[in-house]
Amino acid sequence: MAPIGKKQRPMRPDSMRLDATISNALAGDAVATPATAMQNDAFAAFYERSARPLWAYLARVSGDAALADDLLQESYMRFLCADAELDGEVASRKYLFRIATNLMKDYWRKPRATSMDEVPEEHFSAHGTSAQVETEMMLGPALKQMRPRERQLLWLAYAEGYSHREIAEVTGLASASIRLLLFRARRKVARLITDRATDQTAGRMQ
Amino acid sequence: MTIRNCIHEKDVAELLKRGQWPALASAETRAHMAECASCRDLTSVTQAFQRERAVASVQARLESPGVLWWRAQLRKRNAALKQVNRPLVAAQVFAVALGLVAAMACVAMASRSGAGWLRPVAELPSALHISAMLPEAWQNTPAPWLVLLTIAALTVMGGVFVYKASEER
Numbered sequence: 001m002a003p004i005g006k007k008q009r010p011m012r013p014d015s016m017r018l019d020a021t022i023s024n025a026l027a028g029d030a031v032a033t034p035a036t037a038m039q040n041d042a043f044a045a046f047y048e049r050s051a052r053p054l055w056a057y058l059a060r061v062s063g064d065a066a067l068a069d070d071l072l073q074e075s076y077m078r079f080l081c082a083d084a085e086l087d088g089e090v091a092s093r094k095y096l097f098r099i100a101t102n103l104m105k106d107y108w109r110k111p112r113a114t115s116m117d118e119v120p121e122e123h124f125s126a127h128g129t130s131a132q133v134e135t136e137m138m139l140g141p142a143l144k145q146m147r148p149r150e151r152q153l154l155w156l157a158y159a160e161g162y163s164h165r166e167i168a169e170v171t172g173l174a175s176a177s178i179r180l181l182l183f184r185a186r187r188k189v190a191r192l193i194t195d196r197a198t199d200q201t202a203g204r205m206q
Numbered sequence: 207m208t209i210r211n212c213i214h215e216k217d218v219a220e221l222l223k224r225g226q227w228p229a230l231a232s233a234e235t236r237a238h239m240a241e242c243a244s245c246r247d248l249t250s251v252t253q254a255f256q257r258e259r260a261v262a263s264v265q266a267r268l269e270s271p272g273v274l275w276w277r278a279q280l281r282k283r284n285a286a287l288k289q290v291n292r293p294l295v296a297a298q299v300f301a302v303a304l305g306l307v308a309a310m311a312c313v314a315m316a317s318r319s320g321a322g323w324l325r326p327v328a329e330l331p332s333a334l335h336i337s338a339m340l341p342e343a344w345q346n347t348p349a350p351w352l353v354l355l356t357i358a359a360l361t362v363m364g365g366v367f368v369y370k371a372s373e374e375r
Contacts, residue, residue, distance in 0.1 A: 056262035
């Protein structure tokens with residue numbers, strides 16, 4: 001991976017990159033050159049900035065913190081192994097979210113005991129700081145009633161602030177479909193949040 | 207379903223994205239908010255998701271980037287070695303196939319010239335007194351040396367399979 005946020009040098013032919021990798025591998029020294037050490041630093045800085053938002057996305061969309069841990073690691077591994085030519089941090093982030101989205105999709109596609117729409121409920125139980133309790137009381141139950149695809153689109157649009165075009169790049173859906181899907185999902189979640197707030201107000205008055 | 211976009215929605219979304227709502231909103235936009243259900247939805251949803259993002263980000267338990275980096279390098283290295291080994295495996299398969307064809311050709315040629323060439327091979331077990339090494343129960347079997355040969359072949363092949371499996375892992 002080239003340093004993030006800097007103009008990248010042109011990629012060498014695959015055979016040359018392979019030669020370098022093999023010679024390093026045979027020497028038992030995978031990453032010992034000064035160039036790769038610099039890349040390692042650049043990656044560490046990028047990781048510091050991007051890992052928490054990515055984990056939040058994975059955890060809230062999948063509803064499973066342990067799964068989010070695994071998918072986060074696998075996303076970065078694939079990101080590093082891909083050697084893709086990315087122009088700047090924004091593109092790198094989008095690429096990372098795309099990898100994570102595809103991993104989540106693959107995870108849901110695999111046949112298992114739970115279906116795609118079943119989400120562990122313990123995640124939404126209220127424990128922790130007051131801010132956490134407040135958001136989970138409002139958004140947690142609402143998210144629980146949304147489909148994974150809706151949660152995904154809502155998170156990318158309103159938590160990450162991505163445009164329709166960017167969401168299309170991340171999810172692989174058509175930009176026109178995203179507009180409609182997001183419109184419906186937002187109306188649904190807004191209604192759920194409002195209903196929840198109304199119920200809480202009524203509960204307090206009683 | 208008809209999607210009706212409010213003309214103020216873009217401005218409200220931009221302010222929310224920057225975290226400047228309602229502080230930097232104009233009086234007109236704020237007044238509009240009271241009348242527009244779409245903008246109210248946008249505000250409540252965006253604020254809820256932003257709060258959720260902040261809370262979830264704190265909960266993340268992250269691994270060291272250095273560890274991830276090294277693991278990625280190892281994965282790359284293994285992939286590169288696998289790519290290098292691919293022609294070698296193909297050459298091995300080709301060599302085995304060629305050997306089998308050659309052996310079959312030899313057998314075919316020998317069978318044409320009669321079974322006389324097999325006699326020294328058939329007499330080899332009795333010349334070496336292999337039956338003396340076998341347990342008593344096997345002494346009455348028609349070809350005890352064949353059993354021994356099969357066991358030896360299975361042991362060698364088993365060893366090769368175990369080695370291959372451990373290498374693959």
